[in-house]
Amino acid sequence: MRILIAGESWVTHSIHVHGFDSFTTSSYEEGVGWLRSALERAHYRVDFMPNHLVSREFPTTVADLEPYSMVILSDCGSNTLLLHPDTLAKSVKTPDRLVVIHDYVQQGGSLLMIGGYMSFQGIEGKARYRGTPVEGALPVVLQPADDRVESPSGRRPVPSQPDHPIIQGIAGEWPAFLGYNRFTARPSAEVLLTIGDDPFLVVWEYGKGRAAAFASDCGPHWGPPEYLEWQHHDLFWAQLAHWLSRTPGWATDIAKSRHPPFLTLGPPDAPPEIERRRPRISRRPT
DSSP states (O other): OEEEEEEOEEEEEEEEEETTEEEEEEEEEEOOHHHHHHHHHTTOEEEEEOHHHHHHHSOOSHHHHTTEEEEEEESOOHHHHHOOHHHHHHOOOOOOHHHHHHHHHHTTOEEEEEOSTTSSSOGGGOSOOTTSHHHHHSSEEEOSSOOEEEEEEEEOOEESOTTSTTTTTOOSOOOOEEEEEOEEEOTTSEEEEEETTEEEEEEEEETTEEEEEEOSOSSTTTSOHHHHTOTTHHHHHHHHHHHHHTOSSOOHHHHHOSSOTTOOOOOTTOOHHHHHHSOTTOOOOO
16 A cells, blocks of 8 residues: 655755855755654555655646555645646646645545644744645644644653554553644544643544544654654554555554564665665655
8 A cells, every 4th residue: 555745855054154254055854764664664655755846746636646545744834735836937727736635535535744843834834734625634723823832841642542543552651742733623533642731643534534633743853762762653653554544454563563574674764675665756856
């Protein structure tokens, strides 16, 4: 089964000032490695589309999304999906891909939004999903402005439905996160994890499909080493993917071991075995 992850990449441009003189450096980075590895260890085929490719290459019809059992939006703002280069630069009409995502879920697809500075409403409200068709498919109502809750000392989510298939078998305390996006659960949705009075993981069935909202990040900085090295990290993401996509049969080997014997792990962003078999969608900008 195939999963499409959109987002989780960025370019950093730095200015270094040394007294009278200055110079600049630029770097391209991806934060998808830990999530992608967990899903591929659960036997999913993952297509990763970084932000600089999303605006031009993200599917424009429901039919184009149908090969995917799930779409994940993570740190991918709504403008990146709305503003196709032909629309922005040439004033050419192009499909509204927020409507396409909504209809894909309504017709039987699965959607997961993962938190971050460019998810939900995001920093300074710039992710801008409030009032869009994507919000309509999500099990949460978004804040009107900047929805970040920065928690530098760390806060732990607490299960509210420990027997739900997504979080069953995950014993002990959950790892602390360094921040999350605040939203409100819809009345008909299920809240599986909370931080204080705030929902942290919310799921529901929408039309013929399913959707989930995970309030924090799948990597740094909100996801610290305590979370990335957590013994249940892979099990959680596998069970969430199984539930959302209605995967027939559960990958019980994930529950038995974080690192199943069929895969030797390397650095999180580029395990050699994974790199050889994942689709050639992720391309670094030139």
